[in-house]
Amino acid sequence: MPVLFPLVTSSLLFAIGVYVVLARRHAILVLMGVELMLNAINLNLVAFDALWHDALDAGQSLSLFVIAIAAAEIGLGLAIVLLVFRTHRHINVDELRELADRDDTLASAADGAATS
Amino acid sequence: MTAVEVLFSLLSAMAIGSALLVALSSDLVHCALWLVVTLGSLAGLYLLLAAEFVAWVQVLIYVGAVVVLLLFALMLTRAPIGALSGLDNSTRGLAAVVAVATAAVLVTTFASGFRDARLEIRARDVGSAGTLGATLFTSWALPFEILSLLLLAALVGAIVLSRHQEPD
Numbered sequence: 001m002p003v004l005f006p007l008v009t010s011s012l013l014f015a016i017g018v019y020v021v022l023a024r025r026h027a028i029l030v031l032m033g034v035e036l037m038l039n040a041i042n043l044n045l046v047a048f049d050a051l052w053h054d055a056l057d058a059g060q061s062l063s064l065f066v067i068a069i070a071a072a073e074i075g076l077g078l079a080i081v082l083l084v085f086r087t088h089r090h091i092n093v094d095e096l097r098e099l100a101d102r103d104d105t106l107a108s109a110a111d112g113a114a115t116s
Numbered sequence: 117m118t119a120v121e122v123l124f125s126l127l128s129a130m131a132i133g134s135a136l137l138v139a140l141s142s143d144l145v146h147c148a149l150w151l152v153v154t155l156g157s158l159a160g161l162y163l164l165l166a167a168e169f170v171a172w173v174q175v176l177i178y179v180g181a182v183v184v185l186l187l188f189a190l191m192l193t194r195a196p197i198g199a200l201s202g203l204d205n206s207t208r209g210l211a212a213v214v215a216v217a218t219a220a221v222l223v224t225t226f227a228s229g230f231r232d233a234r235l236e237i238r239a240r241d242v243g244s245a246g247t248l249g250a251t252l253f254t255s256w257a258l259p260f261e262i263l264s265l266l267l268l269a270a271l272v273g274a275i276v277l278s279r280h281q282e283p284d
Contacts, residue, residue: 071181075271
């Protein structure tokens with residue numbers, strides 16, 4: 001089997017993950033995009049492990065590590081998403097602008113909300 | 117084409133097609149369920165690439181745990197069931213351009229570097245639970261232990277974040 005089969009598949013999956021992260025507004029969909037990208041990388045690691053017959057099984061071991069890190073990431077990410085939902089009543093990433101550099105009207109509106 | 121190549125192409129097409137549906141569907145629950153199809157067909161691809169243990173871990177952790185967690189989060193955030201409008205932001209055209217450019221760069225790089233390389237899977241490449249476990253606990257023992265610390269930290273962090281705090 002040509003090694004291009006898995007490599008092209010993982011490239012396309014990674015690109016779809018990039019699109020999901022950039023184009024979606026719902027925070028949980030953004031997390032799904034991250035999962036797609038991590039899976040594309042795992043496929044690459046496994047393919048190169050099979051290509052180079054690695055004596056340490058580096059590709060497969062690293063893909064296990066990536067899966068564990070992805071599990072940790074999704075746990076923390078969903079905790080943050082639930083916290084955002086509790087404080088904002090929505091999880092639309094386009095409207096979560098508290099950390100942005102604000103203009104005057106937004107800043108005064110936020111001050112008014114804080115004092116009231 | 118050999119039988120393995122045909123099977124690999126079919127599973128690849130399934131993974132990419134359902135990933136596209138994750139990217140384009142307007143129903144949140146459908147997105148999560150199409151993600152199951154993507155991750156499951158990726159487990160099949162791992163099996164074809166002789167990564168047996170990774171495939172089962174993929175089924176257990178991704179299909180079993182991560183997607184269930186995503187569905188739980190969708191329900192806890194009161195995601196409405198049914199098609200929604202406005203799931204994409206206004207720069208989705210730009211996002212599509214970036215994604216196509218990413219795919220083009222990656223595919224041309226791989227095609228120029230590995231055009232003639234062929235996978236020949238031998239019996240000793242098969243990453244069964246036994247061989248992979250032996251490697252993990254000898255050559256990769258230190259990263260493995262550090263990873264357990266990372267998981268513990270993530271666990272504690274998730275508990276701290278999701279504990280209900282009384283407003284002052």
